[in-house]
Amino acid sequence: MKPGVALPNVTFRTRVRDDSIDGPNPFRWQDVTTDDLFKGKRVILFSLPGAFTPTCSTYQLPGFEKNAEAFREQGIDAIYCLSVNDSFVMNQWAKAQDLQNVSVIPDGSGEFTRRVGMLVAKDNLGFGMRSWRYAAIINDGEVEAWFEEPGICDNHDEDPYGESSPENVLDYLKSKKEQAAA
Numbered sequence: 001m002k003p004g005v006a007l008p009n010v011t012f013r014t015r016v017r018d019d020s021i022d023g024p025n026p027f028r029w030q031d032v033t034t035d036d037l038f039k040g041k042r043v044i045l046f047s048l049p050g051a052f053t054p055t056c057s058t059y060q061l062p063g064f065e066k067n068a069e070a071f072r073e074q075g076i077d078a079i080y081c082l083s084v085n086d087s088f089v090m091n092q093w094a095k096a097q098d099l100q101n102v103s104v105i106p107d108g109s110g111e112f113t114r115r116v117g118m119l120v121a122k123d124n125l126g127f128g129m130r131s132w133r134y135a136a137i138i139n140d141g142e143v144e145a146w147f148e149e150p151g152i153c154d155n156h157d158e159d160p161y162g163e164s165s166p167e168n169v170l171d172y173l174k175s176k177k178e179q180a181a182a
Contacts, residue, residue, distance in 0.1 A: 014106060
């Protein structure tokens with residue numbers, strides 16, 4: 001994806017809490033579209049290979065969560081974490097990470113990830129098809145800035161991490177704000 005390109009129109013299948021449902025699993029299906037998430041907002045979208053995996057759970061997701069206020073100060077309205085995992089997994093991961101500031105997006109079928117050109121095979125790790133690691137600043141549904149890890153390919157021997165880090169995205173936003181003020 002390049003700056004100026006609109007995100008694909010995709011519907012995500014999510015599970016949301018519904019207190020009108022009795023029993024131990026008070027959740028219902030709710031479709032959420034790309035427009036629902038991105039239209040009229042300036043957001044950070046970051047994607048990673050999988051929920052509960054080491055780099056994703058130790059650095060990337062916690063870093064975006066911890067820096068949420070700093071991102072808001074740079075004009076960011078929301079922070080979304082997307083992975084090619086189903087809604088059940090993403091909801092449990094959000095709960096395990098005690099997320100307050102980052103919302104998770106399940107791309108269970110990989111449709112969004114495929115359409116933005118980031119779907120890769122990770123069969124060498126037993127994962128199947130997953131997302132290559134990236135981050136983006138999305139302004140009203142259009143890519144403003146794109147941060148992609150180098151070396152995108154199927155069954156990569158490593159899991160590069162740096163370009164899509166929260167620190168790198170925050171540095172970019174601060175630099176852009178300073179340039180606008182000058």
